[in-house]
Amino acid sequence: MDAIILQILNGLDKGSAYALIALGLTLIFGTLGVVNFAHGALFMIGAFCAVTLNKILTISYITIDETRTDFLGNPLKVENTYIERWFGPEIGSAIIDWSVPLAILFSIPIMVAIGFIMERGLIKHFYRRDHADQILVTFGLAIVLQEIIKYFYGANPIPTPAPEVFRGSFDFGMLLGFDPNVIIYPYWRLVYFSFSALIIGAVFAFLQFTTFGMVVRAGMADRETVGLLGINIDRRFTIMFGIAAAVAGMAGVMYAPINSPNYHMGMDFLVLSFVVVVVGGMGSLPGAVLAGFLLGILESFASMNEVKTLLPGIDQIIIYLVAIIILLTRPRGLMGRKGVMEE
Amino acid sequence: MLGLNKRDTTLLIAVAILTLFAPFILNPFPEGSAMAQFNAGYPDLMQRFVIFGIFAVGFNILFGLTGYLSFGHAAFLGVGSYSAVWMFKLLSMNVLPAIILAVIVSGMFAVVIGYISLRRSGIYFSILTLAFAQMSFALAYSVLTPITNGETGLQVYNDDPQYLMGPDSPTATNLFGLEMRSTYTLDIGHWSFDFNAGYYMCALIMLIAVYLSIRIFRSPFGLMLKAVKSNQQRMNYTGLNTRPYTLAAFVISGMYAGLAGGLMASMDPLAGAERMQWTASGEVVLMTILGGAGTLIGPILGAGFIKYFENIFSKINDTVLHQWFAFLPDGLEDFMVFIVHPFIGKGWHLTLGLLFMMVVIFLPGGLVEGGQRISAWIRRRNTDDAEKANGKTKPAE
């Protein structure tokens, strides 16, 4: 029982990462009809916003400590951060400690700007082109973005810890009447889950309750008619692209403490998020979210020892196996609309 | 000729001449010169050019004709390689049975995957093929290690049974004794050209593969597939079941992939699981689109383009750069090295990514489109020149 509760928690946590990325991907799919292979790269850039802010906050000046020596026998250079000099050691180190949550604020303008530039400068010209061309150009873009990050940050993962107060784990089991230490779950992962839920809710509310959202939804359903009504759908689509980029970016920022970011983390998520989107059904936002959580939970269950002894290697393929089964039983995924990306 | 029209015959002959003289064409720079870095005329890369050419030509039969975008084609390449290496392990190092088995096994694999995946279309089809290929990769890397030798890749060991191996049979892959790796090196002045047996075998097979692909494109079957691409619904409304046609195309293209896999194993008897990963499937998609999907020659160009960058650009390092720019004054030399540095060696991915974007932005039909534009431009210039020479322009009609 406790093992199952644990894996449900894990599944929700993994699922929220999948759902967030898939949500942005679907927004672009659904509104713009563009297959965006660079979406994973946006997620990665988000994570590197956290890394960058951390680097900026820890910019240092060097003092020479004559009493100690470095590995070559020269006097040791000690690095001191400006932040700590300006704000005093206590507040300074607290600011550095909270660099990841701060990076959320830092990342939004950056991601929106990147989204705008991408859409206006590149994607716009591909609305009327083949999906094949869209794949090629966005894949090329993904590689370029990835290599730029690699050029500046190297290929090694970069540790980006969460604030001190969120390290360690929360004893869920105690709440539910289990013994201590039976069901524990890291604080930061709980934060991540709540954060995702919040963002997903915000995006849905935005599309559901604002005029802007209404027009976008109408555009998703029938772009031409909306255009005929004299509504400038293009500008709205640009904004949607910016929002999708920001969602991917924030997902990346918050993910940074869970796994140290590296330059190819976007590619690792890319294929998976495509599977999630398609399993959810093309053009359906709720479908993408649902599929994200479903696949996350099933993946967690498949990695349980009991399941693995029964079916060795099942955890390697579970996501793909489930995708195949769902697509064969439900032709357009869980909640897909007819006629979207079917030809 | 051979049932082809004049244009296709010309195309085939052009490809034949290019492949025949590839050792010369790909080695334009003298040995030891600074530009020798760009020579691609060594056996391994030439083999790769034609093998991936076959792979992409086969992929194009499915994608170019029917519009079905398979994102799992590398699985067939991998299965082909594994079957070929198993033939080496069980029979002998003769490549013929290996290649034949590779084609058969990958064909059967394609029947199964195609039968299931073709129940859906569009992106749903793509994800189904992707899922099958990723499952094959994950299992080959781990659980199926007894069959695939996992991480290391399947190779031939001295203690393998090799039932058809005589006491003096060659221990390298061969075609009835002609070793695939045997190379004749022709030295002319400072130039050196490699003529490799394996390359010419692959090239011959590629010519046959291209010929078959042209025949398929021009056949009633090919027309039917194009009709599927333009409007499958209408085809279905006419009461025609398109599934057998698309399945046939899927299986044929899977067999091409298997053939490529078998040839890869024949040139170098090792089959790694990475051959089945989605990145490998993505690569053939990129090759085809880059060259020009739906064109006959495009996929081969695309394959050559990507393999060239992978193998040549990744090997350029700063020492080489300094050699190139050595003629410049010191400061300028360092500056040039600094500018070029991010694009070579470990940065070859960056160059490739930029080129993908440029090609697709400026040449919407792929490299073939670029070729057509250039030839059209030359033709236009020639006619202009001719007109100038005539001293008068023709009256408008």
Added chain:
Amino acid sequence: MSKSNFTRRGVLRTGAASGAGLALPTIFTASSASAFTNNPTGSSVTLGFNVPQTGPYADEGLDELRAYELAVEHLNGKGDGGCLNTFSSKALDGTGILGKEVKFVTGDTQTKSDAARASAKSMIEKDGAIMITGGSSSGVAVAVQGLCQEAGVIFMAGLTHSNDTTGKDKKANGFRHFFDAYMSGAALAPVLEKVLGADRKAYHLTADYTWGWTQQESIQAATEAVGWETVNNVLTPLAQTDFSSYIAPVLNSGADVLVLNHYGGNMVNSLTNAVQFGLRDKMANGKQFEIVVPLYSELMAKGAGANIQGILGSTNWSWTLQDEGTKAFVKSFGTKYGFPPSNAAQTCYAQALLYADAVQRAGSFNPCAVVEALEGDSSSLPGIDSPSNSGFVFDGLGNGPTLYRSADHQCFKDVLVMRGKENPTNEYDLLEVVEITPTAQVWYEPDHPMFAGGQLGECNPGA
């Protein structure tokens, strides 16, 4: 040939015979006159440095490349000479190899066996490389080693830790200086017993591919020998990035030690996740819960950041050692690049020098002569009583007295047990030496079951 002989087998054989008549004269690119592949005839000799430059191990590859460039510098008599001054063999004099200037070509393995072989082949076929070295994973090492054996060039393995490289996949033309999974286990187990106690229950998470399995097998055997119990061994997919669902059940399994048989990005993530779950703050079976990472690398330590503090593991070498060879190498590396080398860099540097030295001593680039020189004069390490203790003994490259064992082309030397430092002074000073395990303790016989099954075979000079 008589017609009655036309059996299936006969056809193949006659086919082979007539084919052989047609066969073109040379193999690979060797000009037909020379006795072995890529005989360097000019004033220079080309070595092939085949390291990962793209993909997750790109930084490690880069560090290997730095070490190689340094080695080439020293061989050509530039720089401060580095370990040439401390190396026990005095054959090398800074005038290149056999008087030929050392040049090199580089390639990208992408950490994929296929790409690594393609890259190595282009070095052999196009650039005329006489020796291939480098790499950052065992799959690649085994694949490239096989290729070099076929092509008739020497392969000096870079970072490869699987037992198979000099076990069931060993080849006459291949040599490994790095240590292996068995040695990790043998070195770690006594320290683990001393530090954590003999009464421990271990839970293994293992990367689901060949290297992971050999390491897990080795560690399990070695720890069980000191009295530990193995509660469970769970295989994790290579492509896994989030290990939470594998780590969540650990605390409840009755285990009090978690062993992470992961490397590279896998290890960084699994360790980060394990620390996130707060495993190290917990008590289990009345003891402090502990994590062990059997194979450490400096770059992984950097990637995992503060999570590695206090965690035990093993390495092949560390720049903090105080012997003459280490000091010389760290000094020239640090002066040139501004930071200390990783143990991947050190093994690559040592391999390059060892190869050059062997050629110099053999007086020939012929791979068979080089193999003979590296197999040595049947000298042996003191203190180990075994008939297989025979090969080439050297010192002064950083690991203390070392034996290149002729029986399987594996180096035997001291192994370091390391611990993540609690208060690192800078980003390179992350690991500290806990114990230097003497060679005798990590010794094994070539026919040990974990290494059985392969044969070196004959050296192949190609051509």
